Amino acid sequence: MIPHERAMERRQFLKGTLGAASLVALAGCDNLSQSSWFPSLLSQTEKVTDRVQRAITPANALAKEYGEADISKVFPANGNTDPGTEAYAGHVAKNFSEWTVVVGGMVQTPMSWSLAALKELPARTQITRHDCVEGWSAIGKWTGIPLGDLLRQATPLPNAKFAVFHCADVDEEGVSYYESIALVDCYHPQTILAYELNGKPLDVPHGAPIRLRFERQLGYKQAKYVTKIELVETLSGIAGGKGGYWEDDQGYEWYAGI
Amino acid sequence: MAPLIHEGTGTGQGQENEQVSELAMRSEPFPLEEPSVPNGLTGSQGDVLAARPVPVPVVERVYRHRLPVRISHWLNVPILIILIMSGLQIFNAHPALYWDDRSDREHPFLSIRPVKTESGEMRGITTILGYKFDTTGVLGYSDGKRRAFPAWATIPSAKVLAMGRQWHLFFAWLLVINGLFFTAYALISRHATRDLAPTGKDLRGIGKAVKDHLVLRHPKGEEAKRYNVLQKLAYVVILGVVAPLIVLTGLTMSPTIDTAFPWLLTLFGGRQAARTIHFIACFTFVGFIVIHVVEVILTGFFNNIRSMVTGWFVIKHEA
Numbered sequence: 358m359i360p361h362e363r364a365m366e367r368r369q370f371l372k373g374t375l376g377a378a379s380l381v382a383l384a385g386c387d388n389l390s391q392s393s394w395f396p397s398l399l400s401q402t403e404k405v406t407d408r409v410q411r412a413i414t415p416a417n418a419l420a421k422e423y424g425e426a427d428i429s430k431v432f433p434a435n436g437n438t439d440p441g442t443e444a445y446a447g448h449v450a451k452n453f454s455e456w457t458v459v460v461g462g463m464v465q466t467p468m469s470w471s472l473a474a475l476k477e478l479p480a481r482t483q484i485t486r487h488d489c490v491e492g493w494s495a496i497g498k499w500t501g502i503p504l505g506d507l508l509r510q511a512t513p514l515p516n517a518k519f520a521v522f523h524c525a526d527v528d529e530e531g532v533s534y535y536e537s538i539a540l541v542d543c544y545h546p547q548t549i550l551a552y553e554l555n556g557k558p559l560d561v562p563h564g565a566p567i568r569l570r571f572e573r574q575l576g577y578k579q580a581k582y583v584t585k586i587e588l589v590e591t592l593s594g595i596a597g598g599k600g601g602y603w604e605d606d607q608g609y610e611w612y613a614g615i
Numbered sequence: 616m617a618p619l620i621h622e623g624t625g626t627g628q629g630q631e632n633e634q635v636s637e638l639a640m641r642s643e644p645f646p647l648e649e650p651s652v653p654n655g656l657t658g659s660q661g662d663v664l665a666a667r668p669v670p671v672p673v674v675e676r677v678y679r680h681r682l683p684v685r686i687s688h689w690l691n692v693p694i695l696i697i698l699i700m701s702g703l704q705i706f707n708a709h710p711a712l713y714w715d716d717r718s719d720r721e722h723p724f725l726s727i728r729p730v731k732t733e734s735g736e737m738r739g740i741t742t743i744l745g746y747k748f749d750t751t752g753v754l755g756y757s758d759g760k761r762r763a764f765p766a767w768a769t770i771p772s773a774k775v776l777a778m779g780r781q782w783h784l785f786f787a788w789l790l791v792i793n794g795l796f797f798t799a800y801a802l803i804s805r806h807a808t809r810d811l812a813p814t815g816k817d818l819r820g821i822g823k824a825v826k827d828h829l830v831l832r833h834p835k836g837e838e839a840k841r842y843n844v845l846q847k848l849a850y851v852v853i854l855g856v857v858a859p860l861i862v863l864t865g866l867t868m869s870p871t872i873d874t875a876f877p878w879l880l881t882l883f884g885g886r887q888a889a890r891t892i893h894f895i896a897c898f899t900f901v902g903f904i905v906i907h908v909v910e911v912i913l914t915g916f917f918n919n920i921r922s923m924v925t926g927w928f929v930i931k932h933e934a
Contacts, residue, residue, distance in 0.1 A: 414875035493718035614871030
């Protein structure tokens with residue numbers, strides 16, 4: 358065989374091997390994604406990331422607050438943009454005058470506030486950045502009540518670990534949206550139940566009349582249309598048990614700090 | 616042939632054998648290999664050899680890559696491929712890049728979108744700084760699907776952001792751990808200063824090195840024992856600049872990390888800018904990997920692979 362032929366053959370061999378290897382590898386990755394053990398191995402990352410990020414982030418460190426000039430011209434509304442139920446439409450018609458927010462579960466004194474009562478409480482206004490899991494960011498000015506103030510009035514029991522946010526939006530299959538965050542994060546000064554965006558009452562697409570702002574995690578944690586905050590010791594008993602609608606349904610991480 | 620000889624001669628065993636060998640020799644029109652008989656036939660050839668000496672290459676085996684470097688190198692192969700492909704999956708969830716902190720959707724730095732033409736046909740349009748390119752088939756629209764990067768370039772191949780994130784964040788940790796392991800080893804063993812840092816002499820020879828690389832003339836013999844200056848610079852830039860950059864810009868996309876280290880936002884000019892730099896750094900890695908693999912093939916594929924597997928690299932010296 359002349360050297361040229363040999364080189365050609367070697368090149369063909371390399372090309373064939375690489376092509377076949379990459380096809381096998383791709384199919385392999387898809388198989389792994391659909392197996393049961395591999396995603397559960399991958400999901401261990403979430404626990405490591407949660408622990409490490411909490412360890413290096415001071416408990417009360419504030420998310421960056423921006424100036425008026427930084428506010429996004431358009432703040433996109435994602436996920437459900439209208440609960441679409443009759444009950445909710447009724448609230449819209451009455452301008453949410455009968456909307457209440459309940460704090461219950463593992464608390465000494467279950468409490469309930471009307472929207473008007475909530476607006477009487479000392480409010481906090483913050484211009485912060487909303488980071489969507491899809492990759493985009495938007496900056497908005499939120500006004501609302503620090504969640505910690507409400508929880509202190511209800512007095513959580515010592516073993517309460519999570520706050521679960523039950524929402525008024527229901528999907529086609531009748532599953533209600535819910536989200537949850539660690540109880541310790543409820544006391545962060547920027548964790549608020551917001552009723553205003555950019556100086557105006559929240560509109561329906563952005564979660565009227567009240568929604569959670571939890572500035573140190575991604576967008577899907579920011580529950581809209583909040584009706585009830587339930588304190589629990591474990592998330593396993595609720596819906597799919599993973600602590601949130603997107604966590605149960607799509608496999609998003611409960612810890613959404615990154 | 617044998618029966619013919621037998622008929623023609625009718626002699627005994629010994630003679631027959633002799634005749635066969637003689638016939639056989641004569642019947643070969645162009646003997647390719649001369650039988651190695653001590654004299655006679657080879658006489659003339661011996662003279663030719665003496666007049667025109669064939670260069671005998673002296674082969675030297677050198678121990679080129681130590682074990683920690685080899686382990687770290689091969690771990691990087693699946694880690695980087697998976698990070699790049701799962702990263703493209705995540706990019707596909709919002710296939711546009713911006714500077715600053717906000718996503719100003721009217722003015723992306725780059726976007727890859729499916730667009731319906733007036734005739735109703737789907738095209739993939741990639742826009743960079745306002746300039747539009749038709750990238751149908753690869754970017755924006757491929758295999759009948761509206762997606763920025765095609766199925767063959769993403770993990771998983773279908774559009775599943777949640778699973779793409781899980782792959783990406785898991786292997787991101789592995790990259791960081793492998794990177795810290797390699798950095799510690801390279802500093803302690805002085806691999807960084809001895810083998811990777813270009814010397815003054817290296818840098819003065821950079822013009823010649825560039826010319827040699829452009830005509831694909833690669834160092835041989837003694838020169839091939841060390842990394843050449845362009846190779847050193849490529850490794851130093853990738854390990855010392857691009858790798859830390861891709862990790863830090865990745866972390867800057869984390870809202871929690873931004874509260875812990877707000878200077879990251881200042882350093883990169885905002886969260887969306889960090890995302891854009893992360894993407895550019897990714898394609899710097901892709902470019903590096905392509906050039907790296909091409910050079911591995913051009914400079915002796917099997918020798919290079921062996922040296923990265925066993926450590927031993929073979930150098931041929933011209934005698």
